[in-house]
Amino acid sequence: MRNLCIVECFLLCSSLFAVLVSSKYHGNPANDLVDIINKNRTAAKLSRLSDNAGLGCMALQFINFCKGNCTSNNNVNCNPSSDNFTEVFAPDCGVELPTFDTITGQIVACQPGYLEPTEAFSRALVPDKKTLSLLRNKSHTEVGVGMVGVHKGPFFWCVLFSNGKTNSTFVLENHGLGIKQKRGCFSGSSVECSRGHSNGAFWINVSFTLFFLIIYSVFSYRSVEILF
Known part of the structure; x- marks a missing residue:
């Protein structure tokens, strides 16, 4: 379960990094x-x-x-x-x-x-x-x-x-x-x-993306707890 949480965290960071890069070089x-x-x-x-x-x-x-x-x-x-x-x-x-x-x-x-x-x-x-x-x-x-x-x-x-x-x-x-x-x-x-246009729109998009990724990670973690 610990290893799975580490993987989830890695995927979360990787996804956020991808959002940042794709937004910067759009x-x-x-x-x-x-x-x-x-x-x-x-x-x-x-x-x-x-x-x-x-x-x-x-x-x-x-x-x-x-x-x-x-x-x-x-x-x-x-x-x-x-x-x-x-x-x-x-x-x-x-x-x-x-x-x-x-x-x-x-x-x-x-x-x-x-x-x-x-x-x-x-x-x-x-x-x-x-x-x-x-x-x-x-x-x-x-x-x-x-x-x-x-x-x-x-x-x-x-x-x-x-x-x-x-x-x-x-x-x-x-x-x-x-x-x-x-x-x-x-x-x-x-x-x-x-x-x-305003960089504010960019950070709003990043915030929403981060929010949904965290929610996804939390629910995935709870699913693992139930399984174990």
Whole structure:
């Protein structure tokens, strides 16, 4: 019985460790949105867009700049000038200015809270034919997605498109390693992503998992006591 309890404890710790690891390395939802965008384009027999980290980082800067401007009907009432892109967003990201190219379109959206990528795509980013037409513009070659939440406030998404040449436009200095990303996510990046939403949800999930594992262990232990 003692050996069985040790096994139960080992399984409990292993399961919790697995939860922690899978949560930490679950992925970048900004990259998931790029995948959804490309699947929508290929379904319409259009070319896939290259996931550009420079564009993604500037998309994140864009919504950080605009995150106090979500209206009551979930529109982003903010329109940064072209100078903001070249003089603020690009330098803050470490985009090499000689590689800055034309931005052919942008989609910006906000919602009261975080939405999973599929729902964010359909409800926030592409809710109508106008934005769908922009997404399917044949001139686009590259895309970048940024996303961030406001503490106790709305959640923001931004998609930037470009017709630049893949691997030679919006290039990040030192491959983007010098960017200090504190909040939010952007696509095409290997920088650790906060997943854009509160870590509180993560710890709630861990707590529930731990609770059910402990209950399972206790009942298993009592079952062994009855058998013996």
